[in-house]
Amino acid sequence: MVTIKEIAERCGVSITTVSRVLNNKGDSISEKTKERIFRVVDELNYVPNAVARSMVTKRTNNIALIVPDISNPFFADIAKGAERTCVNRGFHLFLCNSDMDKEVEKEYIRVLRKRLVDGMIITTQNTEEYDVIFEEMLEDNYPFVFIERYSDKLADVPGVFAGNMDGAYNITKHLIELGHKDIAFITGPLVTSNARYRLEGYQRALKDHDLPVNPKLIRNGNYKVAGGYRETKTLLEQNIQFSALFASNDLMAFGAYQAVKEYGLEIPEQLSIVGFDNIDMPGVIEPQVTTMDIPAYEMAVKAVTILLDLIEGRTPKESKVYYPLKLVNKGSTAPKKEVQDFA
Amino acid sequence: MVTIKEIAERCGVSITTVSRVLNNKGDSISEKTKERIFRVVDELNYVPNAVARSMVTKRTNNIALIVPDISNPFFADIAKGAERTCVNRGFHLFLCNSDMDKEVEKEYIRVLRKRLVDGMIITTQNTEEYDVIFEEMLEDNYPFVFIERYSDKLADVPGVFAGNMDGAYNITKHLIELGHKDIAFITGPLVTSNARYRLEGYQRALKDHDLPVNPKLIRNGNYKVAGGYRETKTLLEQNIQFSALFASNDLMAFGAYQAVKEYGLEIPEQLSIVGFDNIDMPGVIEPQVTTMDIPAYEMAVKAVTILLDLIEGRTPKESKVYYPLKLVNKGSTAPKKEVQDFA
DNA sequence: CCCCCTACGTAAAACGTTTTACTAAAGTAT
DNA sequence: ATACTTTAGTAAAACGTTTTACGTAGGGGG
Known part of the structure; x- marks a missing residue:
């Protein structure tokens, strides 16, 4: 496995320089050096070790999506929107299917919260029973966003909601x-x-x-x-x-x-x-x-956008978004007849 | 964020000892010490930093699932089975939705392969166009398993298949x-x-x-x-x-x-x-x-089982599994009538 | 009394990055 | 010529674990 050290050696520069070039930081690197580094990187097909990077940056660039049931087309759409938005922004998405089980969901939150993921999208629908956990997360300033989860007590949690x-x-x-x-x-x-x-x-x-x-x-x-x-x-x-x-x-x-x-x-x-x-x-x-x-897909895109804003330290433009719903007439309704002919 | 060092200090032992106790390694630790450590761990609600651990173990305990379209109920079932099996075995699952796009899929494989995940389940259906990548992965001994992806050239890749x-x-x-x-x-x-x-x-x-x-x-x-x-x-x-x-x-x-x-x-x-x-x-x-x-769910369970065997260095019991299919008669067929009365 | 073994533990290296603090050389204004 | 700035780079610390190689005390056998 080729490391940054190897790149540095081959280029005759220090590790720091390579890191800087790759991360586009510190502008005082000559074009010549940059080019040389990029060439060697390409040659050796080098990709930085994400784990090592996370170690020092304290960021994993992963987020988690907790859904009650991925087989439900509504949540499949959510997943699709969330995943695409993540990848577009250099993140990856953990799928967590709680199977409508509260304990499973709790365990997910407990484990994931620590450091596996930088934030979470939580869609599971449930009672307010364990708002406690969320309050804790709020206090810790841990980023998370709700999709279609309402709670009076947690007015501060960002989220997207359907009307x-x-x-x-x-x-x-x-x-x-x-x-x-x-x-x-x-x-x-x-x-x-x-x-x-x-x-x-x-x-x-x-x-x-x-x-x-x-x-x-x-x-x-x-x-x-x-x-x-x-x-x-x-x-x-x-x-x-x-x-x-x-x-x-x-x-x-x-x-x-x-x-x-x-x-x-x-x-x-x-x-x-x-x-x-x-x-x-x-x-x-x-x-x-x-x-x-x-608009499930759209809502998921929005939720991830808000979450990434939070993670990357920006203030989201909107942090509570309500989506008005549109009636889709597919023909299963008709005017009431004067005389109802059944029963 | 509480670290292993803090636990060690509070217990008056070294970091090594704490690590050993937590990972159940090295049997020469007194019961008394073990107990003390566990108590403090509980008290401080300590969870080891997965990233740091990965750094040294070279394992992330993550795998990726690549599907063409999570909205397709078949793949939703696959995802469900895969995810559950992962979590049961201490792994987490990245969802990768390729949207039937070959370039997207390639990019996933390229990035994920490096070090983000310990292995992959690949279900996307496609031509044999880039078997090259898979051959490379085979050579590298990188663990991956197919679901419903056939290739004559890649006879050595483990997989589960429907009849x-x-x-x-x-x-x-x-x-x-x-x-x-x-x-x-x-x-x-x-x-x-x-x-x-x-x-x-x-x-x-x-x-x-x-x-x-x-x-x-x-x-x-x-x-x-x-x-x-x-x-x-x-x-x-x-x-x-x-x-x-x-x-x-x-x-x-x-x-x-x-x-x-x-x-x-x-x-x-x-x-x-x-x-x-x-x-x-x-x-x-x-x-x-x-x-x-x-049996999508079942097939996914099997695929993950094989993959985890590979990752953890065991030889899978079976590495190519064919699932015979069952006819489900739901009444949309009938005997042919003597005289066909249309057309 | 000496030696060795076992139980219990420790210090330090290693993993691969990013980042901080620093240096050396060259250019530039006075 | 001097002092300051810019350019181009470096060495080393830090991140939080696991693991390797070692140390010490006490007990038992000879």
Whole structure:
């Protein structure tokens, strides 16, 4: 393995000089020397030892991304955006898949924090149970950025956020404007903040339009296909009137879709369905599910940008960024018919 | 930041002793001393500096995973399996998303190889164009393992592989046994080996059953939804008889599905469709697509296991592992009707 | 009483960089 | 000619570990 020392010897200069040239520091090196060094570096195909460099600079140029489940297309997009941004800026990205396990996540943070990585992007959705750790990190001035993780206590943590409440409000409004009055809602796991925000958006929209919030039309889901299926089935069998269904995320909407089809109703003629997330599913169902688009890739790019600013000692231009969401109409909603012909 | 030196001072012993105790080396340390050291370590919440350690051990305990597209559920599963296995064994995983770009992949290999990671898992599918790099790595004894990357020249590289040819053979046979004789086929990008193997499996099955291989029924696809859609449409409009369609991967099968539906044919009554990969799509379409299951997660676990063996100087139990594939019947195929009622 | 062995431990080198503090020579202004 | 500045470079410390080679005290066998 060729080292800087070897380069120096071959060039007849000191290690320092080589280091300076390679790092573009200290401008008092003659062009001739520079050129000679670069030539030898190329010849020997020398690449500086990142570990040794980290040792003295105290920087690894690595960051970590903690996600609950990389198989979820939303987080895959996050990972993609984060990784690309890192590499573009000379960083590398550790992937940490917590599998929704809090202990795993805690352990990641504990180990990584020390010195393996210069900072972290944390997306896992969870309760506020261990804000303690984050407070500690804040005190230590350890750089980290949230993606879609809300905490009242941690107002100082930089982060990027989706406009969940407004999004849910608007998509509900979309249904209301189509004439729907009885709109069922399937929540996400309410321990996560964005699930709560989406619920709140839904409720506010109803209230603002003088519609009652009927608790019987609200079911607790889990952001998974099976949960959407199950809760929808329950709703259908409950024999309560509703002409539209809002599932808190697309995966549950897909489950709902299947339940509705099995029940024998036409979408959207007999029942309108909307989801949330706009996950990129191949276009195999007709109609596809109308949903709110969350710009995951873009959000990840932003999060990494903020993080690298923090790491490199710059003040980020913005440290809390909210992303408004866009409704993507894919045809799974229709005006309410005067006479509802089921149930 | 607390260092080993501080621990040593507090315990009144030398740095060496602390290091030995922590690494469980050199057995001549009294229990009393050990205990004292562990207590102080706990108290100060000391975690050894991984960078300094790497400096001397020449090991980073990091490996890299290079994938073409983390958004593809197949590779997301690979990533998940790889990451979990790493962490279980005290390693961390760099995610490298090449975005199907050869130059990006090359650059990854170049940079990572030096010293950032102890080894690599390489899954990107591509031509044999730069086997040179791999030959170099082999010579250097640099540890790396392939997942689903075939190369005749690189027979010595350890790897895990899916039984593409047999899988394609068997799923074609499945169609033949249902009475289908005119079976259309959409290939993957033929620069990738597994696309070629799948094509070959299809052709062999036809020949073994004395059926002609009709070149007009074979279309070149690209493993993407849009490609499947486009090629299927072309096939349908060509006005050539076929009663079954085999798409080389599920994504293309989804595209095909949509094209067929739009054309007004019933699946599977009028046309049988099969895919490949068994990617985990929420169950929203009826019927879903019959496919071959590739145990991605399991394959990744195996690949990492082999890699860590190599890194840690053990001889892997197996260094080339083939995974036979299982047909997953999801109802998108049916017996051929006597009279085909379309076209 | 001497020698050797074992248990317990230490000092110092090494890993490959970056960075700090310094020097020597040449040019430049007075 | 003198003093100062710029240019071009160097030697050595530092980063936090692991590891190698060594040291010492006490006990047991001869």
